[in-house]
Amino acid sequence: MMAFSTWDIIRNLLLATRWTIALSLAAFIGGGLLGFLILVLRIIPSRAAGLAARAYIEIFQGTPLLMQLFLAFFAPALFGMNVPAWVAAFCALTAWSAAFLAEIWRGCVQAVPLGQWEAGASLGLSYAAQLRHIVLPQALRLAIAPTVGFMVQVVKGTALTSIIGFVELSKAGSIITNATFAPFTVYGCVALIYFALCWPISFGSRWLEGKLNVAHHAH
Amino acid sequence: MSLITLTDLHKSYGPHEVLKGISLTIEAGEVIALIGKSGSGKSTLLRCINGLEPFQRGGIDITGLPVTTNPAELRALRQRVGMIFQQFNLFPHMTVGRNVMLAPMVVKKQSKAHAEATARQMLDRVGLAGRFDSYPGQMSGGQQQRVAIARALAMEPLALLCDEITSALDPELVNEVLAVMRDLARQGMTLVMVTHEMRFAREVCHRLVFMHQGRIHEVGPPAEIFTAPKTTELRQFIGLEPV
Amino acid sequence: MTYHFDFGAVLVYWPALLHGVLITLELTGFGAVLGVGLGIVCAYIRLGGPRPLRFIIGVYVEMIRNTPFLVQLFFIFFGLPALGLSLSAIAAAILATVINLGAYSTEIIRAGIEGTPAGQTEAGASLGLTKFESFRHIILKPALARIWPALSAQIIIVMLGTAICSQIAVQELTYAASFIQSRSFRAFEAYFVVTALYLALAILLRQTLRLGGKFLFPWERSR
Numbered sequence: 188m189m190a191f192s193t194w195d196i197i198r199n200l201l202l203a204t205r206w207t208i209a210l211s212l213a214a215f216i217g218g219g220l221l222g223f224l225i226l227v228l229r230i231i232p233s234r235a236a237g238l239a240a241r242a243y244i245e246i247f248q249g250t251p252l253l254m255q256l257f258l259a260f261f262a263p264a265l266f267g268m269n270v271p272a273w274v275a276a277f278c279a280l281t282a283w284s285a286a287f288l289a290e291i292w293r294g295c296v297q298a299v300p301l302g303q304w305e306a307g308a309s310l311g312l313s314y315a316a317q318l319r320h321i322v323l324p325q326a327l328r329l330a331i332a333p334t335v336g337f338m339v340q341v342v343k344g345t346a347l348t349s350i351i352g353f354v355e356l357s358k359a360g361s362i363i364t365n366a367t368f369a370p371f372t373v374y375g376c377v378a379l380i381y382f383a384l385c386w387p388i389s390f391g392s393r394w395l396e397g398k399l400n401v402a403h404h405a406h
Numbered sequence: 407m408s409l410i411t412l413t414d415l416h417k418s419y420g421p422h423e424v425l426k427g428i429s430l431t432i433e434a435g436e437v438i439a440l441i442g443k444s445g446s447g448k449s450t451l452l453r454c455i456n457g458l459e460p461f462q463r464g465g466i467d468i469t470g471l472p473v474t475t476n477p478a479e480l481r482a483l484r485q486r487v488g489m490i491f492q493q494f495n496l497f498p499h500m501t502v503g504r505n506v507m508l509a510p511m512v513v514k515k516q517s518k519a520h521a522e523a524t525a526r527q528m529l530d531r532v533g534l535a536g537r538f539d540s541y542p543g544q545m546s547g548g549q550q551q552r553v554a555i556a557r558a559l560a561m562e563p564l565a566l567l568c569d570e571i572t573s574a575l576d577p578e579l580v581n582e583v584l585a586v587m588r589d590l591a592r593q594g595m596t597l598v599m600v601t602h603e604m605r606f607a608r609e610v611c612h613r614l615v616f617m618h619q620g621r622i623h624e625v626g627p628p629a630e631i632f633t634a635p636k637t638t639e640l641r642q643f644i645g646l647e648p649v
Numbered sequence: 650m651t652y653h654f655d656f657g658a659v660l661v662y663w664p665a666l667l668h669g670v671l672i673t674l675e676l677t678g679f680g681a682v683l684g685v686g687l688g689i690v691c692a693y694i695r696l697g698g699p700r701p702l703r704f705i706i707g708v709y710v711e712m713i714r715n716t717p718f719l720v721q722l723f724f725i726f727f728g729l730p731a732l733g734l735s736l737s738a739i740a741a742a743i744l745a746t747v748i749n750l751g752a753y754s755t756e757i758i759r760a761g762i763e764g765t766p767a768g769q770t771e772a773g774a775s776l777g778l779t780k781f782e783s784f785r786h787i788i789l790k791p792a793l794a795r796i797w798p799a800l801s802a803q804i805i806i807v808m809l810g811t812a813i814c815s816q817i818a819v820q821e822l823t824y825a826a827s828f829i830q831s832r833s834f835r836a837f838e839a840y841f842v843v844t845a846l847y848l849a850l851a852i853l854l855r856q857t858l859r860l861g862g863k864f865l866f867p868w869e870r871s872r
């Protein structure tokens with residue numbers, strides 16, 4: 188057996204971190220696009236659309252991400268398809284992120300006072316125009332900080348994809364542990380790398396929140 | 407010996423001096439109204455007497471004990487001097503009875519039975535005997551303020567400090583609170599109150615203290631203050647002279 | 650090629666499912682009670698405790714909130730034995746859950762405490778209560794009531810997160826799914842049924858917490 192120095196451990200973990208970052212970004216973008224679609228369904232004045240969106244959010248927020256990953260991994264097999272772990276991981280994380288982002292953004296849309304919609308309506312703007320020109324721009328400002336904050340949840344969520352066999356940071360940790368028998372050091376390093384990824388995002392989100400809120404109170 | 411003695415009290419918020427040397431003695435059983443324009447320092451003075459605000463210079467002495475910043479001493483002091491706030495500040499999560507019982511049980515270590523008996527008695531005194539189990543949120547402002555008075559009375563204080571206790575009330579609710587205060591005055595309770603109810607001050611108080619820009623400008627019995635004001639500021643305040 | 654679903658093959662293992670549900674609830678119950686308890690203590694210290702303690706709690710909260718639960722669990726279960734602290738799988742799972750929820754609830758409860766109107770604290774002080782007495786009798790309950798929805802949501806997230814404990818062979822609901830699929834070779838059906846069970850648990854837990862809130866904070870009803 189080959190001997191691992193601490194530096195070897197860290198180097199291998201950092202190499203695997205690339206996949207954590209790539210998957211996080213892909214799922215965040217995919218989740219954002221799908222989430223926006225669900226947001227629109229959720230807020231347009233159609234009962235059926237609203238119900239569908241709510242069911243979607245309820246299901247994906249009410250079940251473990253791990254189960255969603257398993258189902259994404261095993262469902263294609265029913266149709267004789269075998270998807271690689273990264274495809275299942277991307278699909279499940281996207282669907283899961285979409286539910287949370289849609290719900291976060293709905294809160295932001297709701298925080299825009301009703302009077303703003305009414306003012307738009309009284310000017311003769313259509314519903315779509317009220318949404319597009321009046322409500323969304325204001326909601327967007329409120330949404331920035333919590334959206335950035337949710338990015339942390341996505342990064343942490345990618346750790347679960349190790350369970351279906353995608354080799355990212357956590358999986359690399361398990362593999363290296365099996366080779367080195369140094370779980371304390373390895374998982375300690377894994378935790379620190381996650382922290383190094385997530386903490387700046389958390390900090391940024393809080394900073395944005397403070398900044399945007401202060402500006403908000405000022406007028 | 408007087409009950410409350412203020413000597414040359416100075417208080418600043420940062421560079422802004424709010425109390426510029428206040429001296430005043432208050433005897434047991436006296437009813438005193440602090441009057442003056444907004445920002446003249448009336449609330450600040452009351453809050454200093456209750457130890458809610460630290461001050462920089464001078465002293466406050468209550469029955470021989472100085473007001474300090476030592477937490478244990480402050481607690482002993484606050485058991486002698488109750489405070490009633492403009493916004494009632496009842497505890498929303500406790501029933502009215504519990505609101506009144508809390509401090510006797512926690513601070514004075516009274517038994518529950520004893521505290522409950524006192525609480526019922528005090529609520530009766532403010533005309534709310536039947537509301538022991540209500541929550542503050544279910545009551546009108548006037549009723550809540552009377553509960554706050556009962557809560558302060560349950561600690562058997564030597565004096566009550568009242569900061570504009572009717573200012574947050576709808577006009578039709580003011581009198582029920584003033585009636586309670588009138589009773590307390592009649593029963594000999596020492597009261598120091600900030601009020602804009604000039605008629606009440608005139609009828610009930612022994613002395614009025616007119617504050618202006620952080621200083622005591624004039625002190626005297628109501629008749630003197632209202633009929634023979636000495637300074638222009640007071641004459642303007644009571645509307646005898648245009649501003 | 651069409652696939653024939655066979656949920657019956659999964660449902661015959663109902664005792665394993667039931668056992669899984671019970672362990673999941675056990676983890677959630679311990680995690681919620683002890684975790685929120687830990688959160689209350691940490692929030693109190695973080696707002697008024699001595700500086701070094703405040704700093705340590707700050708580090709704890711940030712460390713936990715910025716690392717995956719999976720890694721925390723592995724660190725406790727696989728890593729701590731290196732320090733001579735070996736825990737059974739279930740004990741490690743409970744510890745990880747408590748530590749995780751403790752960090753989140755510290756932040757949530759802290760926000761609740763910071764929302765206390767100044768008048769409440771002053772009223773407590775003017776009645777002669779100490780800082781701790783004020784916290785215990787006047788501040789804590791309304792603070793919890795204010796943040797109860799956020800705390801409930803976090804407890805549900807933690808319940809769903811316990812699925813990961815199957816990875817250290819805690820026999821909770823997800824473990825039951827793996828067990829059943831290895832016996833029945835019906836992976837999709839097994840995970841589907843268990844996913845549905847989680848959804849039912851989440852809905853049930855949410856309702857329970859809502860009712861619990863009504864019971865714990867009765868004055869809110871009179872508003």
Ligand SMILES: Nc1ncnc2c1ncn2[C@@H]1O[C@H](COP(=O)(O)OP(=O)(O)OP(=O)(O)O)[C@@H](O)[C@H]1O
Binds near residue numbers: 419442445449450
């Ligand atoms: N916490 C504080 N920080 C800074 N300045 C303060 C603070 N509280 C009061 N002040 C200032 O102190 C001065 C006196 O305030 P105070 O509340 O005692 O006046 P007041 O006589 O009670 O007025 P009002 O009739 O409006 O209640 C004011 O100029 C006010 O702006």
Ligand SMILES: [Mg+2]
Binds near residue numbers: 448449450569600
């Ligand atoms: Mg005032």
